[in-house]
Each structure stands twice: as structure tokens, then as C-alpha cells.
Amino acid sequence: MAIDRRREAGGGGRPLPEENGSVPGAAGGSAAAPPGPPPANAAGAEIQAVPVPPPPAAACSPLLLDYDGSVLPFLGGLGGGYQRTLVLLTWVPALFIGFSKFSDSFLLDQPDFWCREADGQGNWSGSLAPGHANRSGNGSIFPPPGLPTPAGGNASECDCHEWHYRIRAGLVQNVVSKWDLVCDSAWKVHIAKFSLLVGLIFGHLITGCIADWVGRRPVLLFSVIFILIFGLTVALSVNVTMFSTLRFFEGFCLAGIVLSLYALRIELCPPGHRFMITMVASFIEMSGQFLMPGLAALCRDWQVLQAVIICPFLLMLLYWVIFPESLRWLMATQQFEASKELILQFTHKNRMNTESDIKGVVPELEKEITRRPKKVCIVKVVGTRNLWKNIVVLCVNSLTGYGIHHCFAKSMMGHEAKMAITHNFYADYYTMAGIALASCLAMCPVVGFLGRRGGLLLFMILTALASLLQLGLLNCNLASFSLFMNTLTGMSDSVKDKFSTAFSIVGMFSSHAVGSLSVFFCAEITPTVIRGGGLGLVLASAGFGRLTAPIMELHNQKGYFLHHVIFACCTLICIICILLLPESKNQNLPENIPDGEHYTRQPLLPHKKGEQPLLLTNSELKDYSGLHDSAAVSDGISENTTANGMKSM
Numbered sequence: 001m002a003i004d005r006r007r008e009a010g011g012g013g014r015p016l017p018e019e020n021g022s023v024p025g026a027a028g029g030s031a032a033a034p035p036g037p038p039p040a041n042a043a044g045a046e047i048q049a050v051p052v053p054p055p056p057a058a059a060c061s062p063l064l065l066d067y068d069g070s071v072l073p074f075l076g077g078l079g080g081g082y083q084r085t086l087v088l089l090t091w092v093p094a095l096f097i098g099f100s101k102f103s104d105s106f107l108l109d110q111p112d113f114w115c116r117e118a119d120g121q122g123n124w125s126g127s128l129a130p131g132h133a134n135r136s137g138n139g140s141i142f143p144p145p146g147l148p149t150p151a152g153g154n155a156s157e158c159d160c161h162e163w164h165y166r167i168r169a170g171l172v173q174n175v176v177s178k179w180d181l182v183c184d185s186a187w188k189v190h191i192a193k194f195s196l197l198v199g200l201i202f203g204h205l206i207t208g209c210i211a212d213w214v215g216r217r218p219v220l221l222f223s224v225i226f227i228l229i230f231g232l233t234v235a236l237s238v239n240v241t242m243f244s245t246l247r248f249f250e251g252f253c254l255a256g257i258v259l260s261l262y263a264l265r266i267e268l269c270p271p272g273h274r275f276m277i278t279m280v281a282s283f284i285e286m287s288g289q290f291l292m293p294g295l296a297a298l299c300r301d302w303q304v305l306q307a308v309i310i311c312p313f314l315l316m317l318l319y320w321v322i323f324p325e326s327l328r329w330l331m332a333t334q335q336f337e338a339s340k341e342l343i344l345q346f347t348h349k350n351r352m353n354t355e356s357d358i359k360g361v362v363p364e365l366e367k368e369i370t371r372r373p374k375k376v377c378i379v380k381v382v383g384t385r386n387l388w389k390n391i392v393v394l395c396v397n398s399l400t401g402y403g404i405h406h407c408f409a410k411s412m413m414g415h416e417a418k419m420a421i422t423h424n425f426y427a428d429y430y431t432m433a434g435i436a437l438a439s440c441l442a443m444c445p446v447v448g449f450l451g452r453r454g455g456l457l458l459f460m461i462l463t464a465l466a467s468l469l470q471l472g473l474l475n476c477n478l479a480s481f482s483l484f485m486n487t488l489t490g491m492s493d494s495v496k497d498k499f500s501t502a503f504s505i506v507g508m509f510s511s512h513a514v515g516s517l518s519v520f521f522c523a524e525i526t527p528t529v530i531r532g533g534g535l536g537l538v539l540a541s542a543g544f545g546r547l548t549a550p551i552m553e554l555h556n557q558k559g560y561f562l563h564h565v566i567f568a569c570c571t572l573i574c575i576i577c578i579l580l581l582p583e584s585k586n587q588n589l590p591e592n593i594p595d596g597e598h599y600t601r602q603p604l605l606p607h608k609k610g611e612q613p614l615l616l617t618n619s620e621l622k623d624y625s626g627l628h629d630s631a632a633v634s635d636g637i638s639e640n641t642t643a644n645g646m647k648s649m
Contacts, residue, residue, distance in 0.1 A: 098288020203255025208536020223256030378533025
């Protein structure tokens with residue numbers, strides 16, 4: 001007997017009549033038949049009832065998930081005074097973060113030292129003279145200072161019971177002079193630098209996942225509390241082991257503050273203002289870098305300097321009262337009850353009338369207020385098709401940008417003594433800071449004109465060219481090649497050194513932009529529900545790139561050339577991979593993983609009029625994805641049933 005199984009599978013509430021049977025409740029007035037044995041077909045086989053699947057949960061209102069298109073305009077965008085106050089509150093801590101990030105250049109700077117016992121008049125001792133120390137400059141976020149390596153063949157030079165120091169970084173005493181971390185103990189300084197960087201790496205990874213699960217505000221506030229505890233305890237360290245251990249936890253907490261503020265800043269802004277507001281925070285952070293030498297000169301002692309760097313975070317304890325949770329994150333994770341309260345708080349602070357809610361955001365919230373929250377972990381990105389590739393590409397870009405930055409800095413500041421442009425600490429320090437500032441200033445018009453992907457591609461090409469030219473023309477010390485180049489070009493060593501310095505400056509300039517832009521790009525294309533985890537991955541990759549600097553210092557620059565070659569090859573790979581990225585300029589932030597999947601790549605140049613585009617637009621992609629839904633529905637129909645419900649012969 002033919003039965004319309006589609007109606008039965010579709011959840012039709014009443015049973016279907018047989019072909020020859022009477023319909024219950026028909027005009028004949030016949031009563032409903034008593035329950036009996038299940039109907040049978042002509043062959044006598046019983047027809048098995050098809051279980052009715054439960055109806056799927058109703059989808060959330062698209063209006064509530066369109067934060068940039070509906071919720072943010074209702075709140076006034078950045079025109080509301082409350083939103084501007086919150087953006088300002090995300091800028092202020094950037095100054096304190098800048099102090100903490102660049103403190104290693106002063107706490108762990110290698111001073112000039114000599115042994116008083118060797119010469120009663122305090123003359124410089126042998127190979128440990130002032131010019132022995134490597135003058136290392138690094139324009140990355142955590143500039144690692146160069147450290148001297150004692151002459152391996154003469155152990156008597158380090159046989160001393162009382163060292164005297166002359167610190168170049170404006171302090172009377174720092175960590176190195178406090179515990180005599182020279183000669184055989186010099187490796188402990190590298191461990192102290194490792195501890196802060198490793199703490200940052202683990203902090204970015206862990207606090208990013210926590211921020212997606214419990215929110216940005218709890219991560220920010222608890223990170224502030226614990227950085228006050230660990231940071232002030234660092235100043236009370238009794239030995240270098242305690243100092244290094246506490247610096248690890250300080251870096252962990254600092255990572256939580258950096259990541260949560262970065263996410264909050266991005267999620268507060270409308271599409272047209274995200275980049276400039278992020279760049280303002282970068283400029284404020286660099287102002288901390290420029291002010292750090294004066295702060296060190298005022299403090300004079302490393303313990304006082306450490307306390308002065310950490311104490312301003314006390315002001316951030318007020319954020320517990322004045323700073324709310326990210327409304328965008330609450331909406332994306334469907335926490336609509338808390339979202340409604342926060343929207344009412346925004347309207348009250350901005351003195352807005354709820355009647356201006358033309359699109360009906362508040363009524364929609366009231367309809368969906370009983371919906372259960374839906375939180376997502378970053379591991380869900382593994383099952384996506386495009387999103388995980390975009391995040392991996394940006395992580396590799398961040399790793400390459402910050403990793404190769406150290407190579408350029410060593411070439412300019414003294415991989416070899418003849419290539420050093422200066423031996424003055426402040427000149428080296430402000431040179432690095434000036435290059436970073438120029439890089440950020442150049443990013444503003446370039447990204448505004450070319451977009452995120454075009455700007456990243458341009459800076460990566462400049463980095464690759466500077467690296468290859470420096471390696472291929474100037475850093476190759478083979479005798480035959482050097483003789484050939486001297487004969488061919490007639491360039492002297494001094495001219496080559498000047499070219500090398502020029503290429504190093506260009507490389508540092510562009511690689512700094514690559515690293516910074518990769519982090520911002522990742523924050524834009526990662527959906528709100530997993531933005532903390534995505535930011536954690538790209539910031540941790542940047543930390544791994546910076547970690548190569550102390551590793552090279554620990555090995556006394558052995559393998560420096562190979563290190564540079566590897567990162568130069570990575571720049572070429574990154575140039576190809578950047579072409580696979582989407583463009584996020586003036587685009588709404590993706591709120592959930594499907595939104596992030598619809599961020600597909602577009603051609604760098606707009607197609608000509610009348611030319612058929614080769615890539616699907618977002619609307620076309622959504623239409624195409626609907627075919628999978630249709631296929632899934634058709635799979636539910638029995639194979640032996642036709643489209644109209646009739647049984648096939």
C-alpha cells in the first residue's frame with residue numbers, strides 16, 4: 001500500500017489513512033476504528049512505523065546576530081559617549097604595558113665590568129674590557145640585550161671574588177650586577193629572558209581560550225590582580241632563580257591583559273574605525289618605550305623600577321566597577337538576558353530613547369531571552385574548511401615577521417664589531433624605537449589604501465627583498481665570491497657595510513609591520529565566539545618568533561646565518577599564502593563560525609566591467625551552501641519513494 005512517508009517523516013501530527021480504508025471523522029459518521037493489529041500489505045508483511053525525528057531547535061534571530069548592522073547602530077556606534085569612554089579605557093593601560101614589555105632592556109642589560117682585585121686602580125681586565133660586550137639592538141616588542149661571552153681559553157679572567165660594574169642603562173644596579181651574572185653565570189640572564197617570553201606564550205594560549213569561555217572582562221580583571229601580586233614580588237626576589245620563576249608568571253598575567261584589551265577594543269568599534277583605534281593603542285604603547293629610559297634614570301635601582309612599572313596597574317582595579325563585558329561576545333554566545341541588561345545600561349549612559357530602536361532589537365531580545373548560551377572553543381576551528389587555513393597563514397606570518405626582525409637588528413647593531421653603527425646604549429635603543437614608530441606611521445596610509453591583505457603583502461615583499469639582498473650580496477663571506485664581487489663592482493667593505501645597514505633598516509621597518517598587521521588581521525577574521533583563542537594563537541606565534549633572539553644569544557650567534565636563511569625562505573612562502581587570505585577592510589566582524597567560513601578570498605584588483613568574476617561572492621556562496629541542505633533533506637526520503645510520495649515500481 002502506498003503511504004506518503006514524507007508527511008510522516010515531516011512530523012505530521014495525525015496518522016495517514018490507507019488507500020481503501022475509511023477516513024476517521026468522515027461524513028459517514030463512522031466512529032474511529034478500535035486499535036487493532038498493524039496494517040499489512042498484499043504480501044502480508046507488516047508495515048514498520050518510521051520514527052519521527054525531533055524537530056530541530058529554532059535558529060536564532062538573524063537580527064541579533066548582525067551586531068554591526070543592527071545592534072551597534074542602535075547604540076550609536078562610536079557616537080555615544082559611553083562607547084568613547086570605554087575605548088579610552090582600553091588605551092590607558094597600553095602605556096603600562098609598554099613599560100612592562102621593554103623592562104628587560106634595563107633590568108637585564110649587560111654592564112661593563114671589571115675585577116677590582118686584578119688591579120687596585122680599577123683598570124679594565126683583559127678581554128672583559130668595555131668594548132667586549134656585544135651591543136645588541138632589537139626593535140621587536142621585547143628587545144633582548146646582548147651579552148658577552150668570556151674568553152674560553154683563559155679561565156683566570158673570570159677568577160674574581162668582587163666585580164665592579166658600570167651600567168649603561170641609567171641604573172646604579174640591575175639584576176646582572178645584583179647577583180654577578182657574568183662569566184660562568186651569564187647563561188642565567190638568558191634564562192631570565194626566556195621566562196618572560198615563555199610566560200607570555202603560555203599566557204596567550206591559555207587566557208585566549210578562557211576569554212572565549214567565561215568572557216573578556218573576568219580574564220582582564222583576574223590578570224590585573226595576579227600581575228600586581230607577581231610583579232611586586234619580583235622586586236623582592238632574593239636570587240635569580242626566584243626572579244626568573246616570578247617573571248614567568250608576570251609574563252603569563254601580562255599576556256591576559258594584552259589579549260583581553262585587544263579583543264575588547266576590536267569588539268567595541270564599527271568597521272570603519274577598528275584599524276585606527278588599534279593603531280592609537282600601539283602609539284601609546286610605544287610612548288611607554290620612549291619614556292622608559294627616563295623612568296629608569298629616575299628610579300636608579302632595578303627593584304624600584306620594577307615596582308614603579310607594576311604599581312600603575314592598581315588603577316585597573318577600578319575596571320571591575322566601570323568596565324562591562326563585551327556586548328558583542330554576549331550576543332554572539334546567545335547570552336541574551338545579560339545582553340539586554342547591558343543594552344539598557346548603554347542607553348541609560350548615552351541618554352538614549354528606546355523608541356529609536358527602529359529595527360526592534362530589544363523586542364527580539366525579549367523573545368530569545370530564554371535561549372541557552374552557546375559557547376565555542378577554539379578547537380572547533382579544526383572542522384572548518386577555510387577558517388583554520390586563514391588562522392594558520394597569519395600565525396606563520398607573525399612568526400616570520402618577529403623572528404626575522406632579530407636577524408636584521410643583529411646585522412645593524414653589531415653581529416660583527418665592524419658593522420655596529422654605534423656603541424651608545426641610548427642611541428641603539430632609540431634607533432630601534434624610531435624604526436618601530438616609523439613602521440606604525442607607514443602602516444596607516446598603506447593599509448587604508450591597499451587594505452589588510454594588500455598592505456600585509458607589500459610589507460612581506462619588502463621584508464623578503466631586504467633579507468635576500470642582504471644574504472645574497474653582503475653577508476656571504478666566501479672568499480671566491482667576495483673577490484668576484486669586489487672585481488665586478490669595485491665596492492669596498494665599508495660600502496658593503498653601509499648597504500647592509502640600509503637593508504637592515506628596511507627589513508626591520510617592514511618586518512615590524514608584518515608582525516603587527518598579522519595580529520590585527522587575525523583579530524578581524526576570527527569569529528567573535530573564538531576570537532580570544534585565535535588571538536592567542538597568533539600572539540603566541542609572535543612570541544615564538546621573539547624567542548629566537550635569546551636562543552641565538554645563548555649560543556653566541558652560532559648558526560646565525562642559517563637562522564637568517566630559514567626565515568628568508570619563510571618570507572617567500574608567506575608571500576604566496578597571503579594571496580589566499582580574505583579582505584576584511586570595512587567588513588562586519590564575523591560573529592560565529594559559519595560567518596567566518598563565508599570570509600572568502602577576493603581578487604587583489606577589482607574585475608573589469610563586463611568581466612565575469614571567477615570567485616563567488618558571499619551571497620552566492622550562501623546560495624551554493626543551500627544545496628547541501630537540500631541534499632540532506634532529499635536523503636531523508638526513502639530510496640524506493642518518488643518525489644511525489646508514490647512508491648516506485
